[in-house]
Amino acid sequence: MSQQASREASLPDGESGLLAVRDLDAGYGDLQVLSGVDLDVRDGEHVTVVGPNGAGKSTVMKSVFGLTTYMGGSITFAGEAIHERKPEEIIHEGIGYVPQNENVFAGLSVRENLEMGAYVLDEVPEDSLRAVYDRFPILEERDDQKAGSLSGGQQQMLAMGRALMLDPDLLLLDEPSAGLAPDLVDEMFDRIDRINDDGTAVLMVEQNAKEALRRCDRGYVLANGQNSYMDDGDALLADDEVRQQFLGG
Template sequence: MSDPFLIAEGMTGGYGAADILHNCTLSVEPGEIAVIVGPNGAGKSTAMKAVFGMLKLREGHVRLGGKDITALSPQARVAEGMAFVPQTSNVFPTMTVEENLEMGAFLRRDDIRGTMEQVYALFPVLKDKRRQAAGELSGGQRQQVAVGRALMTQPRLLMLDEPTAGVSPIVMDELFDRIIEVARSGISILMVEQNARQALEIADHGYVLVQGANRYTDTGAALLADPEVRRTFLGG
């Protein structure tokens, strides 16, 4: 059995002396959507930061495409094909939409116009507003800019921390539709999401974290059907 495309195995670590993650394991296959859910304070965003190299692990390792990247900086992980969209402060508000997208291609030395057209095809409203400052956009549109900028790196793994935070249900559904499209293009998706039920509906795999450890791991459909998961984490 070969490793999954992303395997973050046995992650233990935190900030200072206290560990937040306890032997946490996450994996994603190519073109799959993996969703991390759980109560507030469960370590979901910390797990994402650990995968991206923003948190030093005391134990465990991260491999991407069979390569051990545990010791790499976040910048080096971007060069390996990771892209991370944080929950907040994820656009340059005084720059235009197009300038934000161009910033996403900072590591590239090839022609980026084709990728930009792909982003505009995925999020047509961004093409209409490409000359507008990102800070003037609605919350949902700013999230589209943030995801679009990450896609400009041509990632193999796209990591999203609470992509639907603070947006309306209609915008949430639209963002999830776009995330499905991205996965269908072959890009792996790993995301943390507070809207657990809706996220598990689109997930190939789901991870329920509690106090920094894996409590349940299964397909999205199986977790939605699990009476204990529904009662404890999905409101019945």
């Protein structure tokens, strides 16, 4: 690990993050994917995880949301341990999650999909629905349209909108630009930036590593299920070892 790229491996002494992952071991069944992973997200921060295919990036995301087999270490959110909680419990803590694949209910309308984002409540909060429509006006225009008939970019907006229905403190995004036409990728990143600017912390796994690191506050590079490099996004982009090993030079 380079000296420069590793200097932000953890937060300064005495500073607590919104999300703190420590020495995490996790996987699926008997298959261990992550080994000793550390990661922090401060309140309101935008953090990106990059790395080669099979590095364990999505497994980190799923582990935070309670979708993997916990094998050791800890995950705390707002000071509470969540590494052995179920997703429906984690949602109540203030975390929203947008998976990479199958992230909308294709047979339901746009509005029904958004209402599903608030299924843990007794009734759908109209102010949350209004806030999502204000953020993504195209969704209001297609309120009654089946989600499966939307474009890829519109489906990604719908998936993010559903995750925002409970006004989470932290939004988890797994490969939000995957499958989008090149001309839509920047627009998607811009929307994520605005969500973050409005105060929601973002933890994002992204294949478009250079652009993701340009936009984030801090980045983590994973390889073989372990931390390889951790630093400010700009510092990682400027690090020769990171560029050669993970960013194509």
